[in-house]
Amino acid sequence: MPQTATITRSPDWPLQVKAPGTHDWERTATRWLRDLLPARYGGYLTLNRHPAILARHVQLQLQHEIRAVRVALQTSRAELPMLGVAESVIENAIRMYAVELEQLSRLARGVRLVTDALQVNAAAQRRR
Template identity: 30%
Template sequence: MYVPPGWPPEVRPPGSPDWQTSAVNWLLDAVPPDYRAYGVLRRHPLALARMAGHTVRAQVEGARAGYRDAAVDLKEHLPPHVVEAVLEVYRREGPRLVALAESIALVERALRGEEFVEGRR
């Protein structure tokens, strides 16, 4: 079964046995741990994917804002090498979060019934 680039390796391909279970487990790892307390999200993977997408996109925006402000906000309180280390964390986490958001979007599309075809986005 074809899965597009960016498909999370932890999630089985759509249509394979237990693929939705693997999607739920992976999505729950992408959201705050408190989300695990809501049975509705386990029973309705599409709802979980939707919430995960919103949550991770908000994290992307938070990381972007944090990066923009970190040097100014921290320069009077932390040594320059620490401020640079904080900025490096943002430089690493930003792309990881963007990729995670894109992977969540792919899983959500599959949960909506979209079939992926090689060569088509």
């Protein structure tokens, strides 16, 4: 089975991105990746014109977000009471952080798959 077929059958392949090799798939991949970044990055031509740089930056951004959510999750019980936050609110915050951590982890897996497919596509284009 070709690598791209295996990648797109993964449950982590983003629904917003067409399968590699189909019409316009790279455009849908770059749009999806761009949407994962804060809006202020939309004006950087380097990110918009170079999918490899965009994908790398998204991976880094997600790594930092995951790290921040982990810290928030790990420190909630110790730090939030000192801020006057009620126990029930702290429990809700902990659940929220746990859900967010899972969502970010799933996004990171999808970004890795899309990045791999973009690299395969770029290598195939260089061989032509």
